[in-house]
Amino acid sequence: MKIALDAMGGDFAPLAVVNGAILAASEVEPNTQIILIGQEEVVKPLLEQKVNLPDNLEFMHAPEAIGMAEHPLKAFTQKKYSSISVGYSLLKDKKVEAFCSAGNTGAMLIGAVYSIKLEGLSRPAIMSYVPKTKGGHAIMLDVGANTDCKPETLQQFGEIGSVFFRQLYQIEKPRVALISVGEEEEKGNLASQTAYKLMKENSRINFVGNIEGRDLFKDIADVYVCDGFVGNIIIKMAESYYEILKKKNFTDPFFDNFNFELIGGSPVLGIDGTVIIGHGISNPQAIKSMVLLAQRMVKADIQSKIKEVL
């Protein structure tokens, strides 16, 4: 297995990525190769400082880099030799099984849609974990790729989220819920009300109805569906709670589950390849977790199962 990793992505790149890659290289399975993509002049010196570089870590030069604040579409289409573009080329040509980056989220999404879009899926989604108070977690999608979603798109998120959950956790019929403002079918906004009707009739998902904001951490469902506007606000709000509690020195197993360093990143689901977008502030620990998550996803064969369903 080969996993490409964007050395130029993230607020602390390339150093944090290089160090994270080295951590990951010693923890991945023996046959897994990590390909670090970046600008030779800045990444190579960092690698050369290290003694005993792992054998399963190789470097690939990409002459350009996309900045965190650059306009995603412009940057991706104009910088054809950026580390993000090179990563997607490798993925498209099946030279790697996965591509991870803590870089420009917009450019990563544009790259996914341009390079490895799946037939039959209206839009890919970004997925995130939502811990449960009783242990374990649900997954939520979309958390930021699509701010306005048609009901059919929300339904598809339920389908692809189900595949992810089934493949990764061996649960035959993951429970799918629609995030809304009341449990009743007629509660919600126009898109979610119509999505409810579609999902109720959809035999490919085990739809359990609406879930409210107050129940997100309960064990009511496994897959939460919402548009990327709502999902992004929820995830960022959860992140702020984690930060506030950390500052107040309150540690607790439930809240520790919100630690992005351990989660590693957010998979992009509904594309022809495994892609994970890391947090902009990723440190080496977070980079390592991202690579390990990519490895698990490839092993669970999630993307090809999603292809089958669509």
Added chain:
Amino acid sequence: MKIALDAMGGDFAPLAVVNGAILAASEVEPNTQIILIGQEEVVKPLLEQKVNLPDNLEFMHAPEAIGMAEHPLKAFTQKKYSSISVGYSLLKDKKVEAFCSAGNTGAMLIGAVYSIKLEGLSRPAIMSYVPKTKGGHAIMLDVGANTDCKPETLQQFGEIGSVFFRQLYQIEKPRVALISVGEEEEKGNLASQTAYKLMKENSRINFVGNIEGRDLFKDIADVYVCDGFVGNIIIKMAESYYEILKKKNFTDPFFDNFNFELIGGSPVLGIDGTVIIGHGISNPQAIKSMVLLAQRMVKADIQSKIKEVL
């Protein structure tokens, strides 16, 4: 000042409301009268058990009651003599200055729109408090009255929220922010992107741009604007955090601010009268807080200032 209070509203009504009304009666200003509206056969016996009923608490009979789970529109239009209908009649006829209920939220909203809608405002909004980590709080609207909002409606929420904040806290130019998924103007869903443009040009509000989910508890703005779908999910999620932390015995001044018992309820803004909707699970303490909030709002003359602005 006269404040009407729905004795039949809430999961623990009428007992919790009767007890809350008695608590409130001893804390309101001397010239404030509380009018408890409910079914004589159930409320009167509770009042008769009390010794030394406060003079400023009077009872008014309403032969019908709207249940918490009843269909709001049907219930409000068919039960013309329910406590909610009677409360709105009093408010419409200016026999009371405020009406409070912890009852059926939908019926309370329908009642507001049917009885005391304001000319020039597309839709009233439900407002909620959002505590800040450094102390104090912002207000957020809408948190549940309108699941789909036009950009113009979002803009109006910014205007009426500004009036509320200015009147209640003597801040000349409250900072207004739009809840979104990024700080930049072009971030957001279709409605919020257009609302951004409108609000930026609106001289009646001090617009400070978008605010993300991770910044809601920071001191970036005073008035948060969003549609009722997003706002409801945020508020209920915040409530669940409060509950989880309470269960874990973590007490902290910041998190205590999320205690609905102390807040009392959510004002409905943009109607011709002061209306507060309490939490369904309101206990006597919450009922008391709701009445005291109504008193503050009437004294600050918020509704007529909103009328002026529109």
